Amino acid sequence: MEALKKTPLYETHLKLGGRMVDFGGWNLPVQYSGIVEEHKAVRERAGLFDVSHMGEARVTGKDAFAYLQKILTNDIATMMPGRCRYSMVCYENGGAVDDVLVYKYSDEDYLLVINAGNTAKDLAWFEQNLFGDAKVIDESPLWAQLALQGPRFLDVLKEAGVSGPLPEKNYTFVPETVVAGIRCMVSRTGYTGEDGVELYCKASDGPALHAALCKAGEAYGLLPCGLGARDTLRFEAGMPLYGHEMDETVTPLEVGVGFAVKLNKEDFIGKQALLSPAKRARIGLHLLERGIMREHCAVYCEGKEVGKTTSGMPVPTLEGSYAMALVDISFAQKDEFEVEVRGKKLKAARAAIPFYKRS
Amino acid sequence: MTPKDRKYTRDHEWVLIEDGKARIGISDHAQHALGDIVFVELPAVGDGFKPGDSFAVVESVKAASEIYTPVGGEVVEVNEALEAEPERINADPYGAFLAVIAVAELDEAALLDADAYDAFVASEG
Numbered sequence: 001m002e003a004l005k006k007t008p009l010y011e012t013h014l015k016l017g018g019r020m021v022d023f024g025g026w027n028l029p030v031q032y033s034g035i036v037e038e039h040k041a042v043r044e045r046a047g048l049f050d051v052s053h054m055g056e057a058r059v060t061g062k063d064a065f066a067y068l069q070k071i072l073t074n075d076i077a078t079m080m081p082g083r084c085r086y087s088m089v090c091y092e093n094g095g096a097v098d099d100v101l102v103y104k105y106s107d108e109d110y111l112l113v114i115n116a117g118n119t120a121k122d123l124a125w126f127e128q129n130l131f132g133d134a135k136v137i138d139e140s141p142l143w144a145q146l147a148l149q150g151p152r153f154l155d156v157l158k159e160a161g162v163s164g165p166l167p168e169k170n171y172t173f174v175p176e177t178v179v180a181g182i183r184c185m186v187s188r189t190g191y192t193g194e195d196g197v198e199l200y201c202k203a204s205d206g207p208a209l210h211a212a213l214c215k216a217g218e219a220y221g222l223l224p225c226g227l228g229a230r231d232t233l234r235f236e237a238g239m240p241l242y243g244h245e246m247d248e249t250v251t252p253l254e255v256g257v258g259f260a261v262k263l264n265k266e267d268f269i270g271k272q273a274l275l276s277p278a279k280r281a282r283i284g285l286h287l288l289e290r291g292i293m294r295e296h297c298a299v300y301c302e303g304k305e306v307g308k309t310t311s312g313m314p315v316p317t318l319e320g321s322y323a324m325a326l327v328d329i330s331f332a333q334k335d336e337f338e339v340e341v342r343g344k345k346l347k348a349a350r351a352a353i354p355f356y357k358r359s
Numbered sequence: 360m361t362p363k364d365r366k367y368t369r370d371h372e373w374v375l376i377e378d379g380k381a382r383i384g385i386s387d388h389a390q391h392a393l394g395d396i397v398f399v400e401l402p403a404v405g406d407g408f409k410p411g412d413s414f415a416v417v418e419s420v421k422a423a424s425e426i427y428t429p430v431g432g433e434v435v436e437v438n439e440a441l442e443a444e445p446e447r448i449n450a451d452p453y454g455a456f457l458a459v460i461a462v463a464e465l466d467e468a469a470l471l472d473a474d475a476y477d478a479f480v481a482s483e484g
Contacts, residue, residue, distance in 0.1 A: 019394075035420040036395045228394070228421055290442070292398050292418050314397045314420055321398075342400075342416070342423075 007052035008144045008206035016224050024117035026053040029226040038229035039316040042192050043358075046150035047225035048213050051198070052206060055119030056139040057112040063132030064108050071129055071269055072102065073252055075262040079104045084171045084187050087260050088252040089125065090270030095248040098122050099240070099257070101189065103173055111139070115242045129269065144206025148213060149196030149233075152220040157197070160216035167197065180212030191230065193237025194358055235324070236315045238284070238354030244295060245282060245310045245324060253278040254326060256353070280307065281332035286351035287321035291341045293348070299325045300338040300345060306331040309339065315355060322355050323348075361387070362453050367476035368429045368469055373453065376462060381430045384456040385417060385448065388480050393419040396445045401437040402458055408432065410466040415457045417448065426457060431464030 004027035013020060018029025028050065031038060041047045059068060068076055074087035081104050089097040098118045103111040114122045119140055126136045148156060157166065157179060164177030166186060173187035185200040201209050214224060231241070240246055246255045253261060253274060261274055287293055293312035298305050307327030315322050323339065338345040361367070365375035371389035375382040390396065398418040408414045413425040414434070436459035441447060447455040471479060 030421065031394060034395050036397075232420060290398075291400070292423065294423065314418075316420070 005053070007050055008203040009050040009052060009210055012207050012210050013050065018224075018226060021227075023053070023227055026116060028053060030228045031226040032224050035226070035228035035232060036316045038223050038225040039232050041221060041223040042150040042194055042225060042229065042233055043317055044151070045221035045223075046148065046152040046156050046196075046217055047192075047223050047229065048210065048217065049147040049149070049225050049230055050145075050206075050210065051147050051230075052144045052203070053116035054140075054145055055114040055116060055122065056143050056200075057114060057123060057126060058137040058139045059110045059112060059126075059134060060108060060137070061132070061134040062108055063134040064110055067129075067131060067134035068102065068110060069265065069268060070131075071126065072100070073261040073268060073270060073274070074102070075265045076102060076104065077265075081106050082167075082172055082174065084173055084189055086257070088257060089122065090252065090268075090274070091248060092269055092273065094251040094253075094270045094273030096242065096246040096250055096252060096255070097125050097248070099242055099246065099252075099260075103185075103187065105175055113145075118242060142203060143200050144203045144209070146199045146201075146206070146210060146213065147190055147192075147196065148199065149190045149192040149194050150222075151195060152217075152222070153196045155220050156213060156217040156222055159219065160212050180209060180216070182209045182212070184209065191239060192233035193239070193354065193356055194233075232313060232316055235311055235313055235322070236317055236354065236356040238324075238356075240282070240324075241311065245326070250280075250326065251278060254280045254282065256282045277329075279329055280326050281329045282310070282353070283325055283327055283332050284351040284353040284355060285309070285323045285325055285337055285339060285348040286355075287323075287339065288347040288349055291344075291346050292321045293323035293339050293341060293346075295323075297323070298340040299327055299348075300340070301327070301331045301334050301336070306337075317356050322351060324353065361473040361477050363473040365453075366429075366470035366472060367479075368427065368471070369479060370427050372426060372429060374429050374470065375456075376430075376465075379462050380435065381428075381432070381460045381462050382456040383414075383426075383428055383430075383458055383460065385426060385452055386476070387452045390449050390452045393417065393422070393424060395420050396448045399441045399445045399448070399457065401439070401442065402434045404434050404437060406434045408434070408460065410464055410469065414460075417445070417457075428460060429466055429469050430460050430462045432460045432462050435459050435461050
């Protein structure tokens with residue numbers, strides 16, 4: 001068996017009593033104090049996540065822009081330096097290679113943040129489709145990435161000490177600022193449904209930045225958070241996760257991220273396939289009976305199997321059992337469903353995604 | 360402290376047998392490993408089980424876990440309070456029994472005393 005990969009924060013997780021698990025080949029904490037407690041800390045105060053396992057691909061060169069326009073479904077022509085944009089990367093058949101976050105430094109310099117489990121596959125795909133003066137460099141080992149999320153994130157940052165600018169608007173970033181004496185790139189982004197930032201620093205600075213933010217956060221009730229809470233938070237906020245809501249057999253239109261697919265853009269990989277209407281749609285479900293829906297449960301409507309759940313779990317903020325499901329599009333507007341949980345069909349109602357929206 | 364008044368299984372259930380009735384729950388190690396418990400599915404009074412059968416399900420935020428009975432027989436009582444407050448299992452694993460089974464069959468070899476169970480947990484790492 002291949003040894004589990006460790007992020008630069010590995011020792012930190014052990015020191016904080018993290019419960020370490022194999023997460024797609026990475027040795028990461030699923031929780032420290034408890035998923036529900038950590039989840040609530042992010043909704044009500046602040047939480048700090050190690051997301052250094054995420055991959056980073058640097059794209060540079062005179063043709064970097066044209067190249068990215070070809071491999072991304074979103075249009076980056078309107079992007080200014082200092083902006084972040086969500087996009088999908090598709091195969092010719094419209095299936096998802098990955099969903100990514102694009103950071104623009106300049107017309108000839110970008111950073112793509114990609115899913116940890118897809119890093120090798122993505123890099124091979126990027127490489128395979130290169131043309132002109134464009135280069136892709138795997139910067140994943142260079143970066144530590146921390147996500148500081150929750151309503152008190154700014155207090156925590158200020159307490160830690162910031163010299164230099166911070167990103168003021170959602171989906172913007174500053175390529176260089178100093179937090180707690182450590183040089184970072186900071187973006188106003190996240191994967192929790194709360195306001196917050198993601199901080200990128202040199203891998204070797206990761207533990208010091210984590211420690212400084214934990215200490216600064218003490219007064220604000222910050223908790224270090226594991227991957228368990230990251231999953232419940234993103235789920236509640238209706239955010240899709242690669243490998244669950246999407247994979248190479250699912251298109252971005254089926255996932256419901258059509259906002260990141262610009263069909264009026266000249267040409268990009270997958271465009272032809274995405275011009276035909278989606279056959280399935282992602283819907284939300286709320287269980288009306290006792291039980292908990294998990295992923296891969298069969299979903300029925302009018303007595304017919306119409307799809308499967310893609311993620312399902314109890315949601316701490318709302319309570320009760322929710323799921324996302326990929327269903328035949330002709331049933332996507334129905335309200336009454338049944339979901340098979342351990343051999344029993346339980347009644348469920350369609351629920352609007354996101355399940356939770358911050359007020 | 361693993362209570363010495365009862366026996367344990369390698370699946371991390373505990374069983375306390377008194378007057379031919381087995382009270383069954385999950386160990387402190389099990390509740391800790393599962394994390395926040397948010398749901399239990401209990402058998403019905405009158406259900407019959409064989410040793411090793413799954414007789415209940417305990418679900419945490421992350422996962423659902425089948426709970427196996429080390430004894431065979433008929434369910435004579437279930438801890439219904441857990442349906443409204445499953446978190447009691449986290450708070451008091453040795454008080455929060457899942458069900459009571461009238462013992463008709465018992466697989467002694469499957470049961471460990473407290474010391475042997477602690478050693479087993481330690482060996483699992």
